[in-house]
Amino acid sequence: MNSAGIFADAFERIHEAVHAAVDGLPPEDLNTRLDDGANSVAWLVWHLARVQDDHIADAAGTEQVWFTQDWESRFALPLERGSTGYGHTGAQAGSVTVESADLLLGYADAVHERTLDFVRGLDDSSLDRVVDDAWSPPVTLGVRLVSVIADDLQHAGQAAFVRGALERR
Numbered sequence: 001m002n003s004a005g006i007f008a009d010a011f012e013r014i015h016e017a018v019h020a021a022v023d024g025l026p027p028e029d030l031n032t033r034l035d036d037g038a039n040s041v042a043w044l045v046w047h048l049a050r051v052q053d054d055h056i057a058d059a060a061g062t063e064q065v066w067f068t069q070d071w072e073s074r075f076a077l078p079l080e081r082g083s084t085g086y087g088h089t090g091a092q093a094g095s096v097t098v099e100s101a102d103l104l105l106g107y108a109d110a111v112h113e114r115t116l117d118f119v120r121g122l123d124d125s126s127l128d129r130v131v132d133d134a135w136s137p138p139v140t141l142g143v144r145l146v147s148v149i150a151d152d153l154q155h156a157g158q159a160a161f162v163r164g165a166l167e168r169r
Helices: 003-022 042-061 071-075 089-094 101-118 123-126 141-168
Strands: 130-131
Touching: 003 042, 003 101, 003 141, 042 101, 042 141, 071 101, 123 141, 130 141
Parallel strands: none
Antiparallel strands: none
16 A cells, blocks of 8 residues: 555545544534533534645645535634634634534535545655645645644544533433
């Protein structure tokens, strides 16, 4: 297996974890926060998809599917244009609500497809390309992809935890 295959497999695992956390949940459970400082399943999955969308689009030199496929207006969130959830206050996180699992998964699926298209076309030498020189050392594509995978898996696991807590109540 080459690095493109490894990255594709990692993003497939995120996709599966997201669906396991969201499939079949009614909107009231998707939007429930276990307390005022906690994140809902909706926020966690929206956030992981937004970060993935933002970072992959930047690395690929493309626009985010959030904008090109008009997910921004479908979600109609009371947030700044382009918000990914990074640095959200509790009130901002609480404002991320969805009307259905289909909306949330539709966006996550669209991001997943774009991500797979991108990573499947990579070769090992492309992973050394610097994608963010604002850090020391500069961030390479390989490091950025690992960062997105790690962040997404954590949030998918958190969403699964919240789902489990809600199902046990």
